[in-house]
Amino acid sequence: MxxxxxxxxxxxxxxxxxxxxxxxxxxxxxxxxxxxxxxxxxxxxxxxxxxxxxxxxxxxxxxxxxxxxxxxxxxxxxxxxxxxxxxxxxxxxxxxxxxxxxxxxxxxxxxxxxxxxxxxxxxxxxxxxxxxxxxxxxxxxxxxxxxxxxxxxxxxxxxxxxxxxxxxxxxxxxxxxxxxxxxxxxxxxxxxxxxxxxxxxxxxxxxxxxxxxxxxxxxxxxxxxxxxxxxxxxxxxxxxxxxxxxxxxxxxxxxxxxDAEGASKDIRIEVVNAATEEDAVEVGRSIARNNLLKCAIHGEDPNWGRVLSAIGTTGAAFEPDALNVAINGVWVCRNGSVGEDRDLVDMRFREVVITADLAAGAQSAVVWTNDLTADYVHENSAYSS
Amino acid sequence: MxxxxxxxxxxxxxxxxxxxxxxxxxxxxxxxxxxxxxxxxxxxxxxxxxxxxxxxxxxxxxxxxxxxxxxxxxxxxxxxxxxxxxxxxxxxxxxxxxxxxxxxxxxxxxxxxxxxxxxxxxxxxxxxxxxxxxxxxxxxxxxxxxxxxxxxxxxxxxxxxxxxxxxxxxxxxxxxxxxxxxxxxxxxxxxxxxxxxxxxxxxxxxxxxxxxxxxxxxxxxxxxxxxxxxxxxxxxxxxxxxxxxxxxxxxxxxxxxxDAEGASKDIRIEVVNAATEEDAVEVGRSIARNNLLKCAIHGEDPNWGRVLSAIGTTGAAFEPDALNVAINGVWVCRNGSVGEDRDLVDMRFREVVITADLAAGAQSAVVWTNDLTADYVHENSAYSS
The missing domain is CATH 3.60.70.12 (L-amino peptidase D-ALA esterase/amidase)
Structure with a gap:
């Protein structure tokens, strides 16, 4: 090896x-x-x-x-x-x-x-x-x-x-x-x-x-x-x-x-139906960097509103009322609004899959991130001291 | 009122x-x-x-x-x-x-x-x-x-x-x-x-x-x-x-x-000697969004390396070996390298001032942020549930 x-x-x-x-x-x-x-x-x-x-x-x-x-x-x-x-x-x-x-x-x-x-x-x-x-x-x-x-x-x-x-x-x-x-x-x-x-x-x-x-x-x-x-x-x-x-x-x-510092969840962000691969990566990155969403995932909370608020900060091609979001396969957001019952989302396992459907094309990308935890804060507030 | x-x-x-x-x-x-x-x-x-x-x-x-x-x-x-x-x-x-x-x-x-x-x-x-x-x-x-x-x-x-x-x-x-x-x-x-x-x-x-x-x-x-x-x-x-x-x-x-969620420190980021006000704001924002730095400040750790790594991700005008950084008035980084003794930095008070000197002009801006804490994680992992 x-x-x-x-x-x-x-x-x-x-x-x-x-x-x-x-x-x-x-x-x-x-x-x-x-x-x-x-x-x-x-x-x-x-x-x-x-x-x-x-x-x-x-x-x-x-x-x-x-x-x-x-x-x-x-x-x-x-x-x-x-x-x-x-x-x-x-x-x-x-x-x-x-x-x-x-x-x-x-x-x-x-x-x-x-x-x-x-x-x-x-x-x-x-x-x-x-x-x-x-x-x-x-x-x-x-x-x-x-x-x-x-x-x-x-x-x-x-x-x-x-x-x-x-x-x-x-x-x-x-x-x-x-x-x-x-x-x-x-x-x-x-x-x-x-x-x-x-x-x-x-x-x-x-x-x-x-x-x-x-x-x-x-x-x-x-x-x-x-x-x-x-x-x-x-x-x-x-x-x-x-x-x-x-x-x-x-x-x-x-x-x-x-093995990310303090992480308890590995989050696979799949951005699909993007106009371009660059759009898909930009959206995936924006979701990956949203601290509020990362905290929610840590709490096993399928808080899709935070996914939409992250998508909304990008320049990618999309219409807000055409966005769909699934968490672990449950389409909790459809057409930019409330979708399937969020209580159907099972988030007990370490890997969490967020699918963001931009409904704007045929390109896609996967970005990986992890949750934000108190352990991350602890580890990084004491690293150099 | x-x-x-x-x-x-x-x-x-x-x-x-x-x-x-x-x-x-x-x-x-x-x-x-x-x-x-x-x-x-x-x-x-x-x-x-x-x-x-x-x-x-x-x-x-x-x-x-x-x-x-x-x-x-x-x-x-x-x-x-x-x-x-x-x-x-x-x-x-x-x-x-x-x-x-x-x-x-x-x-x-x-x-x-x-x-x-x-x-x-x-x-x-x-x-x-x-x-x-x-x-x-x-x-x-x-x-x-x-x-x-x-x-x-x-x-x-x-x-x-x-x-x-x-x-x-x-x-x-x-x-x-x-x-x-x-x-x-x-x-x-x-x-x-x-x-x-x-x-x-x-x-x-x-x-x-x-x-x-x-x-x-x-x-x-x-x-x-x-x-x-x-x-x-x-x-x-x-x-x-x-x-x-x-x-x-x-x-x-x-x-x-x-009153930011979970915060224990208010951080005033002063970017000085920038080529343009836009540069100063971009650098201030990049520092403000650096989770590692925000954790370090929470731990009262004057970790100026994380300030420099944040500045380095921007498009602002600067030369890496001309950057100076002070934390609460102590110039812990001079000319992109080790400056005054970091142990001189007193971080016991709630307000922390980070000064980033880009040595590239005469413009400046102030951006405010706060530290990243376990309380923020806790509050936002339980918000909707």
Missing amino acids: SVTAAKGFTAAGIAAGIKANGGPDLALVVNTGPSRAAAGVFTSNRVKAAPVLWSEQVLKGGAVTAVVLNSGGANACTGPRGFQDTHATAEQAAEVLGHHAGEVAVASTGLIGTLLPMDKLLPGVAAAAAELSEHGGEKAAIAIKTTDTVHKTAVATGPGGAWTVGGMAKGAGMLAPGLATMLVVLTTDADVDAGTLDKALRDATRQTFDRVDSDGCMSTNDTVLLLASGASGATPGYADFAEAVRHVCDDLARQLIG | SVTAAKGFTAAGIAAGIKANGGPDLALVVNTGPSRAAAGVFTSNRVKAAPVLWSEQVLKGGAVTAVVLNSGGANACTGPRGFQDTHATAEQAAEVLGHHAGEVAVASTGLIGTLLPMDKLLPGVAAAAAELSEHGGEKAAIAIKTTDTVHKTAVATGPGGAWTVGGMAKGAGMLAPGLATMLVVLTTDADVDAGTLDKALRDATRQTFDRVDSDGCMSTNDTVLLLASGASGATPGYADFAEAVRHVCDDLARQLIG
């Missing part, structure tokens, strides 16, 4: 002492080749962390030999010193691995606005390199957790098992779209060039990670990388490969929502 | 039986003239409640003789029947008062998606008319409360006490800008024509109610009305009058934030 499911990759996860609690906090993923093709998408937040600024430059070369990831500190809003620290991290990895720093991506996650303890991080990179293993994917996935309660991995294989796509993800809060919304490393042993990787990755993230909106808060550190080793010797057709990448991204995105 | 502070107005507030708990739920405000000039601003939510659709038409005539307001039900998303109910309410008021229904505005607040109990509301209008009094402003303000814990009134007088502007407001949740964000009735005994009232009201709401963003959720029922009786016989200069209206709106807006 994870980033070592595909051939041609080693990984490690260790406790370097970055986190105060002594837990695993440093991961290393290495592409042993023969190919080093890679693609990446990054946060669209204009305030970007130092490792994002660094890795964006690395990815322009289309090749990555190693990725260093740390939890316990985002290295965001840390000024020139923060960027120097990221650079030093890449140099350290390059030195112990015998590669070029220009092919080492770096990703960090944790509190914004504090410098990383480089006296612990740099020796940690060397220690992680010493533990690299073809079975290290699980430990790497564990080492990138912050408030995640579980580590997240996924895998898909091509026709006949000729090639594999695997991956790991972290993310539980500050989770909202903007190209990508978390740290994710995907690996494949398929032989795919950097341009094709880039297209497959953007196609996949647009429909998966970009449609996860846990709390409307876009991170400064979002990074999704896709590394290809070519070690299987197989060159897949684009459609098969893109579908495998999309599948792994979708699986990981679903796991992120399932 | 309230809507009867100005001469030429009577008001009443009664319990008509609309609310299940038997509390006051129906208010009536009557302009006894001699002038009936009026202006109104309404929610920009495209899903508009029946009373909003009705009152928008009434206000096009520039004259209002009476306003019927009810709590206990929003009459939103109620279809043709809901609109008929609003119409019948206006007709009832017109009949008992001896006026035209076309000059009766209606405003409703409460749960979306349920029809009003007209068998209680219509007799209630007659009962309220029988209680109309020049001292009824307080009772009217009490009757429009929903989750408000206190009623809100404000007053301002012109030079030498020649004329008065008074008002009442309700609003505690689903409180975010969109021209107006709550039910507000302002009255004045100044002799001002409808066009001037409209300009003064729009100028005022743009800088006051429009810059209150409690929970990012825009209502379907927002209504702000300004009624002039001319009973003082005084015709104020525009600047004096506009300032009085702005003062009353600002006072009421501040009271709304102070």
Whole structure:
């Protein structure tokens, strides 16, 4: 599983002492080749962390030999010193691995606005390199957790098992779209060039990670990388490969929502009969970000009026008196007004499906979010203190 | 105080039986003239409640003789029947008062998606008319409360006490800008024509109610009305009058934030040195809507990284490494990086001031919000059940 499911990759996860609690906090993923093709998408937040600024430059070369990831500190809003620290991290990895720093991506996650303890991080990179293993994917996935309660991995294989796509993800809060919304490393042993990787990755993230909106808060550190080793010797057709990448991204995105901070409900928002896909996404996002609705779902209250009030704030094509809304299959709102009896809605299960019918076309989109709970408030009012 | 502070107005507030708990739920405000000039601003939510659709038409005539307001039900998303109910309410008021229904505005607040109990509301209008009094402003303000814990009134007088502007407001949740964000009735005994009232009201709401963003959720029922009786016989200069209206709106807006659902902190967001006022408002709004920051403030945690991540999602003019942020006067972020010691920030008091310096110009704006608390979650997960 994870980033070592595909051939041609080693990984490690260790406790370097970055986190105060002594837990695993440093991961290393290495592409042993023969190919080093890679693609990446990054946060669209204009305030970007130092490792994002660094890795964006690395990815322009289309090749990555190693990725260093740390939890316990985002290295965001840390000024020139923060960027120097990221650079030093890449140099350290390059030195112990015998590669070029220009092919080492770096990703960090944790509190914004504090410098990383480089006296612990740099020796940690060397220690992680010493533990690299073809079975290290699980430990790497564990080492990138912050408030995640579980580590997240996924895998898909091509026709006949000729090639594999695997991956790991972290993310539980500050989770909202903007190209990508978390740290994710995907690996494949398929032989795919950097341009094709880039297209497959953007196609996949647009429909998966970009449609996860846990709390409307876009991170400064979002990074999704896709590394290809070519070690299987197989060159897949684009459609098969893109579908495998999309599948792994979708699986990981679903796991992120399932582990969102404080959540007790996973909410699947299906917007149907929209004039355009963009309209469907805009409406889905607006519903996903409505705090009042998220509280209502937490209380197992099928409060469809809050769905309509959220739709009404968008610019999507619709007529208010043609809107229909179902919650868990019960059409509680028809033609913009009272529909079936709301008491018929069964909301006992964790997954809740809200269907918003815009009656304006034939396009659709799914956006995932979660409920808003007292636990979310508690967790995030005490995070940095 | 309230809507009867100005001469030429009577008001009443009664319990008509609309609310299940038997509390006051129906208010009536009557302009006894001699002038009936009026202006109104309404929610920009495209899903508009029946009373909003009705009152928008009434206000096009520039004259209002009476306003019927009810709590206990929003009459939103109620279809043709809901609109008929609003119409019948206006007709009832017109009949008992001896006026035209076309000059009766209606405003409703409460749960979306349920029809009003007209068998209680219509007799209630007659009962309220029988209680109309020049001292009824307080009772009217009490009757429009929903989750408000206190009623809100404000007053301002012109030079030498020649004329008065008074008002009442309700609003505690689903409180975010969109021209107006709550039910507000302002009255004045100044002799001002409808066009001037409209300009003064729009100028005022743009800088006051429009810059209150409690929970990012825009209502379907927002209504702000300004009624002039001319009973003082005084015709104020525009600047004096506009300032009085702005003062009353600002006072009421501040009271709304102070009573926001579940809030324990009132947060004043000052965006300074912006390239344009629009930039300043966009940045202020983005900060105000950041759930993670709102949780942090609840925890008295000066987590400025969340301020920067919110600024980074906007299109405003700024350079990330030129941003400065102060919390309660301590510049915890300078030049996009770590500034003064965050432990210097004293957050024990209810009011918290966040200053965001965009270092991009000379414009500024203030946006108010409040913290996000477990009490907000609790109140809104149990509201309709």
